[in-house]
Amino acid sequence: MSAATTPDGPGKRVLLYDASLRDGHHAVRHQLDGGQLRAYASAADAAGVPMVEVGHGNGLGASSLQVGQARLGDDEMLSIVREALRDSRMAVFMLPGWGTTADLERAIAHQVDVVRIGTHCTEGDLAERHLGFLREQGVEAQAVLLMSHMATPERLARECARLVEFGANAVGIMDSSGHYLPADVTERVAAMREAVDVPVMFHAHNNLGMAVANSVAAVEAGADILDACARGFGAGAGNTQLEVLVPVLERMGFATGIDLYGLLDAADLAERELMPAPPAIDSVSVVSGLAGVFSGFKNRVLDIARREDVDPRDVFFELGRRQAVAGQEDLIVEVALGLKAARGA
Amino acid sequence: MKRNGRLPVAVLGAGLIGVDLAEKIMRSEVLDCVMVVGRDENTPGLRQAADLGLHVGTRGVASLLDAPGPIAMVFDATNAMAHAEHAERLRGAGVKLVDLTPSKVGRMAVPSVNGTEVLHCDDINMISCGGQASIPILHALTQAHRVEYVEVVTTAASPSVGRSTRLNLDEYVETTQDAVRDFTGVKDVKAILNISPARPPATFRVAMSVLGEGFGTASVTAAVSAAADRVRSFVPGYRITACVVEESKVFVAAEVTSTGGRIPRYAGNLDIINSAAVHIAEQCAAVAPARTGTETS
Numbered sequence: 192m193s194a195a196t197t198p199d200g201p202g203k204r205v206l207l208y209d210a211s212l213r214d215g216h217h218a219v220r221h222q223l224d225g226g227q228l229r230a231y232a233s234a235a236d237a238a239g240v241p242m243v244e245v246g247h248g249n250g251l252g253a254s255s256l257q258v259g260q261a262r263l264g265d266d267e268m269l270s271i272v273r274e275a276l277r278d279s280r281m282a283v284f285m286l287p288g289w290g291t292t293a294d295l296e297r298a299i300a301h302q303v304d305v306v307r308i309g310t311h312c313t314e315g316d317l318a319e320r321h322l323g324f325l326r327e328q329g330v331e332a333q334a335v336l337l338m339s340h341m342a343t344p345e346r347l348a349r350e351c352a353r354l355v356e357f358g359a360n361a362v363g364i365m366d367s368s369g370h371y372l373p374a375d376v377t378e379r380v381a382a383m384r385e386a387v388d389v390p391v392m393f394h395a396h397n398n399l400g401m402a403v404a405n406s407v408a409a410v411e412a413g414a415d416i417l418d419a420c421a422r423g424f425g426a427g428a429g430n431t432q433l434e435v436l437v438p439v440l441e442r443m444g445f446a447t448g449i450d451l452y453g454l455l456d457a458a459d460l461a462e463r464e465l466m467p468a469p470p471a472i473d474s475v476s477v478v479s480g481l482a483g484v485f486s487g488f489k490n491r492v493l494d495i496a497r498r499e500d501v502d503p504r505d506v507f508f509e510l511g512r513r514q515a516v517a518g519q520e521d522l523i524v525e526v527a528l529g530l531k532a533a534r535g536a
Numbered sequence: 537m538k539r540n541g542r543l544p545v546a547v548l549g550a551g552l553i554g555v556d557l558a559e560k561i562m563r564s565e566v567l568d569c570v571m572v573v574g575r576d577e578n579t580p581g582l583r584q585a586a587d588l589g590l591h592v593g594t595r596g597v598a599s600l601l602d603a604p605g606p607i608a609m610v611f612d613a614t615n616a617m618a619h620a621e622h623a624e625r626l627r628g629a630g631v632k633l634v635d636l637t638p639s640k641v642g643r644m645a646v647p648s649v650n651g652t653e654v655l656h657c658d659d660i661n662m663i664s665c666g667g668q669a670s671i672p673i674l675h676a677l678t679q680a681h682r683v684e685y686v687e688v689v690t691t692a693a694s695p696s697v698g699r700s701t702r703l704n705l706d707e708y709v710e711t712t713q714d715a716v717r718d719f720t721g722v723k724d725v726k727a728i729l730n731i732s733p734a735r736p737p738a739t740f741r742v743a744m745s746v747l748g749e750g751f752g753t754a755s756v757t758a759a760v761s762a763a764a765d766r767v768r769s770f771v772p773g774y775r776i777t778a779c780v781v782e783e784s785k786v787f788v789a790a791e792v793t794s795t796g797g798r799i800p801r802y803a804g805n806l807d808i809i810n811s812a813a814v815h816i817a818e819q820c821a822a823v824a825p826a827r828t829g830t831e832t833s
Contacts, residue, residue, distance in 0.1 A: 255726050256745040257689045288729035291706040313733040314694060316702050341733055514734035521689050521743030521789055525778045 202444035206416045208242045215424035216248035217487040221261035225271050232275035234460045238453030244282040245272040252290030257520050269301035280304035287317045307333045312342035315350040319357045326358035338516045339364035344379045348386035361390040369398025369480040373408035384413035392416035395431045398480025402431040421461035422469040427486030429470025434458040478504045482511030491523050499527040542568035543821040549613030550574030550581030552698040556799050557810045566821040573599045597622050615700035616707040623659050633659045634813050638711035646671045647815045648766035655820050663715040664708050665805035666690030668812045669742040671719045676763035678720040683748035686722045691730040693737030696803035739791050740804030746786045753781045770815045771808050
């Protein structure tokens with residue numbers, strides 16, 4: 192059964208970018224094994240999901256004590272997923288400063304189709320060299336701005352224009368903390384849409400229950416690419432739920448090219464095979480979204496808060512006050528120790 | 537080659553690092569900053585250097601080779617890709633180099649660890665800000681304990697990271713990893729760099745995680761605190777902010793605030809690498825032939 196057409200005929204195409212096998216890793220401490228990667232990649236491919244991203248939650252080269260050591264190395268993950276995809280394109284993510292050009296070279300050797308280079312919201316020029324390298328290699332490159340709620344719409348638009356100059360084939364923002372409301376997204380995507388001629392992408396987190404609504408706002412403001420994950424499998428409260436977003440977009444008259452039953456089967460498989468339970472907006476996730484802290488901090492915050500006997504909600508609010516960004520997991524210990532000391536004083 | 541008892545030195549590169557370096561050298565009693573060289577006299581860095589009363593050049597390394605007076609030592613604050621060429625041209629002219637780029641060309645130096653062993657080298661590499669902030673601690677820990685894995689995560693504030701560093705992230709990661717391996721003897725090493733967009737800017741910070749055996753709270757805290765004291769002797773803003781010791785894992789975080797200069801407090805990354813470079817250069821000056829007076833080179 193195809194959901195690719197609507198009663199009004201095929202509308203504007205929206206490209207769905209399935210981040211389950213990358214962002215989902217945050218939810219399971221980067222422990223997906225080969226069988227899990229293979230099974231989900233095959234199911235997504237069968238459903239006609241156009242892009243399947245794979246890797247450690249923080250991207251190529253990121254396996255570490257800081258953010259969690261992955262069960263499988265990058266090479267192994269890429270080779271398994273490459274083999275499982277027949278029609279879907281394979282994508283990877285990399286943060287300069289975490290991965291290097293050597294990691295990109297290895298991904299290219301695995302015939303990656305699309306590489307996403309991420310930087311924090313105001314730091315687009317950190318991607319200049321890697322985008323240039325990908326352009327030289329003829330590999331499609333997208334550039335994404337993380338922790339985007341920390342920058343104004345104008346600044347994000349300027350960064351996107353710069354990223355296009357560096358060679359990005361598409362640009363966009365991540366709501367890494369799940370902090371946005373739909374109006375925030377509309378304003379930002381519209382500003383970016385105005386600033387560039389390449390496709391614009393948006394990646395939502397669901398901390399405040401807004402992931403689908405924010406994705407809808409993004410596409411209505413002109414976004415061309417939306418990230419989503421099966422059952423919302425992702426950091427903290429999870430991402431936009433792919434098998435919800437696709438039929439919602441189709442009902443709105445957008446075309447995704449994805450088969451509904453295949454998509455639902457893939458989502459069922461994901462729930463059964465990839466995760467102990469689908470992500471939920473628990474109390475700590477609400478606080479993390481309100482505080483504007485990266486959703487992926489959740490497991491580490493809970494571990495350390497338990498060890499130091501402090502309230503994880505206090506830890507999140509203090510991390511927010513210090514404007515901790517994704518990658519600064521080392522601050523969690525210090526914040527928890529500080530709260531503990533303050534209580535003792 | 538000293539003049540009035542001070543060694544004539546120059547700074548190549550007029551970005552964030554170069555200008556702070558020139559200021560630090562001006563405060564030195566044994567170094568004399570005779571020139572700051574960039575590429576364009578209209579850049580803020582060269583204008584600031586000129587405002588400080590320093591002689592400026594605009595033709596890169598050529599300005600140094602044509603300098604009117606002797607230059608005994610050049611601080612290279614350009615970028616890793618350019619350093620090899622600078623080293624070749626300047627060493628041919630008998631100039632000693634202190635390299636602040638993560639080029640891996642010269643001998644790697646961390647003042648409190650191997651400072652006295654590198655003074656004779658003609659190209660001394662300062663590794664990276666993260667290397668300078670972490671290696672003293674990591675070296676101390678690995679001297680006293682059996683260690684299998686070391687990880688160093690550095691976070692620098694966006695306004696303290698200039699264009700060359702932004703283009704040199706790969707070199708930063710690789711050079712920092714190589715240096716940690718070299719100084720600790722541990723093979724399995726990972727270095728990570730975050731650039732923080734926070735406003736007000738985040739204080740420069742390095743977090744170190746070490747996996748090994750038989751860590752004891754007393755021996756670890758003693759080693760860490762002694763190493764930090766040695767760094768503090770020339771980087772007053774260096775302090776340990778967390779030290780968590782478990783049986784097989786140690787986590788240490790250090791913050792560096794900039795003190796004494798015009799750069800902002802949060803920019804400890806500039807302060808620590810520049811202070812380390814000037815400290816090494818001063819020691820080199822102390823062992824350089826002390827022919828004071830009127831002679832030329």
